[in-house]
Amino acid sequence: xxxxxxxxxxxGPSGSGKSSILRAACGLIPSADVTFxxxxxxxxxxxxxxxxVPTHRRNLAYAPxxxxxxxxxxxxxxxxxxxxxxxxxxxVSIDSALELFNLxxxxxxxxxxxxxxxxxxxxxxxxxxxxxPHLILLDEPFTGVDRSLRDLLxxxxxxxxxxxGIPVLSVTHDIEEAxxxxxxxxxxxxxxxxxxxxxxQVLADERTRMLGILNA
Amino acid sequence: MDxxxxxxxxxxxxxxxxxLLLLATPLAAWIANGNGVARRIVQAAxxxxxxxxxxxxxxxxLIGLGPTTALGRTLITLIGHPLAFTFSGxxxxxxxxxxxxxxxxxxVAFASVDRPTLEVASVLGASHFTVFRxxxxxxxxxxxxxxxxxxxxxxxxxxxxxLMVGGDIxxxxxxxxxxxxxxxxxxxxxxxNLTAAALVALSFLALLIVYGRGNRRxxxx
Numbered sequence: 001x002x003x004x005x006x007x008x009x010x011x012g013p014s015g016s017g018k019s020s021i022l023r024a025a026c027g028l029i030p031s032a033d034v035t036f037x038x039x040x041x042x043x044x045x046x047x048x049x050x051x052x053v054p055t056h057r058r059n060l061a062y063a064p065x066x067x068x069x070x071x072x073x074x075x076x077x078x079x080x081x082x083x084x085x086x087x088x089x090x091x092v093s094i095d096s097a098l099e100l101f102n103l104x105x106x107x108x109x110x111x112x113x114x115x116x117x118x119x120x121x122x123x124x125x126x127x128x129x130x131x132x133p134h135l136i137l138l139d140e141p142f143t144g145v146d147r148s149l150r151d152l153l154x155x156x157x158x159x160x161x162x163x164x165g166i167p168v169l170s171v172t173h174d175i176e177e178a179x180x181x182x183x184x185x186x187x188x189x190x191x192x193x194x195x196x197x198x199x200x201q202v203l204a205d206e207r208t209r210m211l212g213i214l215n216a
Numbered sequence: 217m218d219x220x221x222x223x224x225x226x227x228x229x230x231x232x233x234x235x236l237l238l239l240a241t242p243l244a245a246w247i248a249n250g251n252g253v254a255r256r257i258v259q260a261a262x263x264x265x266x267x268x269x270x271x272x273x274x275x276x277x278l279i280g281l282g283p284t285t286a287l288g289r290t291l292i293t294l295i296g297h298p299l300a301f302t303f304s305g306x307x308x309x310x311x312x313x314x315x316x317x318x319x320x321x322x323x324v325a326f327a328s329v330d331r332p333t334l335e336v337a338s339v340l341g342a343s344h345f346t347v348f349r350x351x352x353x354x355x356x357x358x359x360x361x362x363x364x365x366x367x368x369x370x371x372x373x374x375x376x377x378x379l380m381v382g383g384d385i386x387x388x389x390x391x392x393x394x395x396x397x398x399x400x401x402x403x404x405x406x407x408x409n410l411t412a413a414a415l416v417a418l419s420f421l422a423l424l425i426v427y428g429r430g431n432r433r434x435x436x437x
Contacts, residue, residue: 026339027339028338028339055335056338056341056343056344056346060339061340062336062340064332064335066332068332068333068335070333070336070337070351071355081340082340082341085340085341085342085346085350126340130340130341137339
């Protein structure tokens, strides 16, 4: 699988292996027989294998499915976790990430005091606050987030990663989300890539079907 | 009441608790972090004091730390005297006797930390040690209280191993439980009753702390 666009979407039904690909990219499936390479944008322009790089050294940002938060840390501490463990001073990016996901008023709350949608936004903010990652991996990023908020957040997220030049690989089975992003779509079925290309092309049938329903 | 015995017992229980928590934390982390045969063997060995008579442990410690073994001779050379019938010997005996009470609560706590939580921390850049320090330890902090209270209370109540390793030297190795034994032997029932009542109260208070925090946790959950 080669990611060429700034934002790529793994699209497919439940059980098609989307989340497993993200977990394997993170190094969380040690037995998976895969090799990941990244092409550095600047010289030396050599593919660098990530296969033997331990999980914590892969420099990835990851928002897992189901909003897995650190229960003993506040929203702000969750979001600044990656910065704190790198012993970097808390930068403006933490505030920006909180602002981006409308979390500033909740910054001092603990995860147990948040709703499902709020937890999911903290999950995303924490991934977007990782200092200069090679890749951002988002697993079903808008589960539990209401659609109007999702439509507000998606362009903001797209704009931010475009500015910073960080590629994103997100997983979804939501056609709307893929069409709104208009990103590169990699279609998976039973663990195999069956199609890859622009959303408007790969999801053309689904788009026509949805339009048909709306026009009916 | 034998106040010298009370002081010694509290000192022994405090040192045992402190030393055991330092030893039990890495040991429990290792046991909780896998399912290999070596881990299961060590876990079984750690639990042995729960089922063995204290006199068996005391007997082997007395022999093992004495001049008849290489280990005992090395220790005697290093510190200048045998460990038996000293406070240090008592401390080692207490640590072995109470080992499962310190290790088991920590193993359960470390193993029950949600695995996806640890995985996310790792992907976000935390090394194994950082994950342990920043996620596992804070999420297990109440189990440290359980381990400390159980270890302390168990050490206060030990008898057989103290008698075997420490003998009954007033001010040096005579703990409260041995003091009760001496009082009964010499028919001083009032003194024995006073000390026994103090031990019952102390043990009950310790268990109340453990169960009290258990209820608090279930309220938070």
